[in-house]
Amino acid sequence: MSDMQVIKEAVIGGNAAKVKENTEKAVAEGVDVGIILNDGLIAGMNVIGVRFKNNEIYVPEVLIAARAMHAGMAVIKPLIANSGVREKGVVVLGTVKGDLHDIGKNLVGMMLEGAGYRVIDIGVDNAPDKFLKAVQEHNPQIVGMSALLTTTMSHMKATIEHLGAYRDSVKVMIGGAPVTQKFADEIGADAYAPDAATAVEKANQLVAS
Amino acid sequence: MSEMTSYQRCMAAISWQRPDRVPVIPQNSDMAVALSGYDMVECSKDGRKLALAMIECQERFGYDGHMMGPDAAILAEALGCPTEYRPQDPPAVSGPALEKLEDVDKLKPINPYKDGRLPQWLRAIQTLVEKSGEKVFIIGRADQAGFTLAALLRGLEPFLLDIAMGEKLDLVHKLIRFTNECHINLAKAMKEVGAHLTTCGDAFGGPSIVGPDVFRDYVFPYEKEASRIIRKDIGIPYSIHICGKTDAIQEQWVETGADVFEVDHLTDIRQLRRLSLGRTSILGNLNTDMLAAGTPQEVETACRELFDVMLPDSGFILSSGCSMLADSKPENLEAMVEAARRYGAYGNGGVR
CATH class of the missing domain: 3.40.50.280 (Cobalamin-binding domain)
Incomplete structure (x- = not known):
């Protein structure tokens, strides 16, 4: 599994510690912040969104995934300003x-x-x-x-x-x-x-x- | 068959006997308060005024029962949750009572005759009993059931995270056991002051919030326990309200043994009817948005569609799916009552 895949799956599974650890690892390895954001964190939340919409998961699972996503966001947030990544809106x-x-x-x-x-x-x-x-x-x-x-x-x-x-x-x-x-x-x-x-x-x- | 009193009609419906026609109990105490000229704050703090507003409204529209509510804050407030009072809307919990799950040990069981505004609710029921007696059906609210009350005390998101993280599940269960006891205490007091049925809300325990597995482990066992104690030991019929989706839990929900389920328009009413037929009556489920802003013709059509699903079986009370808006059109409530009179007759063909 690629590093981004690991982060994505950890977001989906709501494993905040694993998201944090692997985001830090990716940053240390020089992975582009935009890639971590889009292919890791956002990709994980996209899956959560679809599953929630289809009644495959419910509010507790979304909360725990969002918590894991935030653990990764906290790592990359200071780096986003200089990264060229622009917010969607x-x-x-x-x-x-x-x-x-x-x-x-x-x-x-x-x-x-x-x-x-x-x-x-x-x-x-x-x-x-x-x-x-x-x-x-x-x-x-x-x-x-x-x-x-x-x-x-x-x-x-x-x-x-x-x-x-x-x-x-x-x-x-x-x-x-x-x-x-x-x-x-x-x-x-x-x-x-x-x-x-x-x-x-x-x-x-x-x-x- | 000669015309029944409203009380007889509702009792027949919930005990699967044959009523003369479908009974109507709207969930309209907000509307009753608005029409009375009192404001919500004074009615929330003075049970007699609330009851007088409800009586005036029932006498004007001629429906079959009083359903108190939808103040969903009264037990949570008595147990320490900060609560906001608003002139037009019922009181609402604005924060948790517990800083951490471990604080469950500091909670003291409630006494409905002493704590918070609970005595005012009992006074409301006493007033309804005094004035309407055995003619009109009286539903005394035992506020929120165990799971939902626990979520209010802890805060909904922290509570759901406690469950999802799975680290302190013994404390989670301890909290729900405690809140369920409080709910049962209030149900007992409702019986003592003369209510004919007691009801509760457990909306956080339904699939609009949690999945069937959480329902199975954290909601169902407590609803079933409350149902057993309230129906068998205390001796008053018991109703559970879950608004929002219920389809994914209905099969297990029926096993709670409750007398009535209150559901809204998001429930698959045909599926629920099939699963609960002969066991649990249904109260509902007209869209409150339609009752507020729709036309009497739309209301009549919706009522007739419901009758097509429910009749000729007993076990049905026509109602709104949830609390009606305070400024719902009076002619829509009239249309609801009229539809039951005109199209809701059981006739002499017997009830399945």
């Missing part, structure tokens, strides 16, 4: 006002990071103004909003309206258990993702459009 991510459930949002964040995006996680219970402030501060390509409760998803529409003129430069992606494509269309969101793996696909489409 910036995503501001949060749950909407009233919603304290963050598991779905966190999974999306992990998968987006695992796909090469820089994620600005603004946490839970964000009023429309908090999303706007984060957009002004971080200049993202995408805003991701999550709601796990039927009772809070109505705040998504208010947030989209509140972004006002920024909507020209920022795409809005939404998700969460009660959210549907129909609802996304109704409130004028640019994309709906039913799960964390699809969120990555949709983000890729949004930044390419």
Whole structure:
């Protein structure tokens, strides 16, 4: 098995110590940071995303894989700035006002990071103004909003309206258990993702459009 | 057959006898509070007000039962989780109670008559019993079941990592045993104040979060234990709510012996019906989004589709799949009640 294959498999298996050790080894051997990132860490999270989407694995397995990915990211992060590796894009991510459930949002964040995006996680219970402030501060390509409760998803529409003129430069992606494509269309969101793996696909489409 | 009271109709449904028609119990206490003019904070802290709001709503729409909720924070709060109160939404847990798994040893079992807001919930049921008596069916919520309550106390992600890492599984089980006891204590109090059925939420234990293997080892044994104690020893029918997906666990879920499963529109209702027929009744599973923003015609159609799956068997209560939005259209709730009256009759042909 190649070194990158070892890192990839260790991410999939959620073995943080092994990911860290082999990432350090690859760096010491002079392997390009972009290759470690894309062929090792991201490749592993891609497999996790597909398996999660297909109900072959569940949230605990994603959490443990993301933890392993972060162990590798921590090793290469200081080297990325000088490596010529560019982030795919910036995503501001949060749950909407009233919603304290963050598991779905966190999974999306992990998968987006695992796909090469820089994620600005603004946490839970964000009023429309908090999303706007984060957009002004971080200049993202995408805003991701999550709601796990039927009772809070109505705040998504208010947030989209509140972004006002920024909507020209920022795409809005939404998700969460009660959210549907129909609802996304109704409130004028640019994309709906039913799960964390699809969120990555949709983000890729949004930044390419 | 002469018309039954709402109470008789619901009892018939959950005990696989023949009701005159399908009973309706919406999960609409948010809506009841909103329509009453009280705000959610005062109703969360004053069980009598919550009950009065629910009674007013039931009398207006004429459905068959009161389902308290969906405050899913009350046991977690009584056990030390920080909790946020919001004017329009029910209280919600905003952080864990345990810094580390070892802190399970510091937890003290709850007393529903003393701790936190639990006495207010008992007061709500007492008020419902006083006012609605044996006419309307009363569901007393025993909050979250063992697995989900344990996840709230520990924090969902750390808890799932504890399980995935597999290093302190004895403490994980110790925590779930403890939280399951708290849940059972509350169920017992619900029986004592006069509820006709007690229910719980265990959504973190379903396949929207964990797989069938975690369900088998960490969720199922505790649900089964709670079901046995609550039904046999305490003597009150028992219902379990898992919203989100349930298809991958249904076969084992039926073995809990619960009287009722509450599921939402993400469940394959035909498969669940086939697996649970004659054993566990189903309460559900209209899409709450449709109830909030759809049309009465859409609601009627969805109800009739459900009746096609469920009837002519007993063991079915028409409901929303989860908690209805506070600002759901009243005409949609009317359409739901009307659909049961118009199309949900069992007739004289008997029940399979």
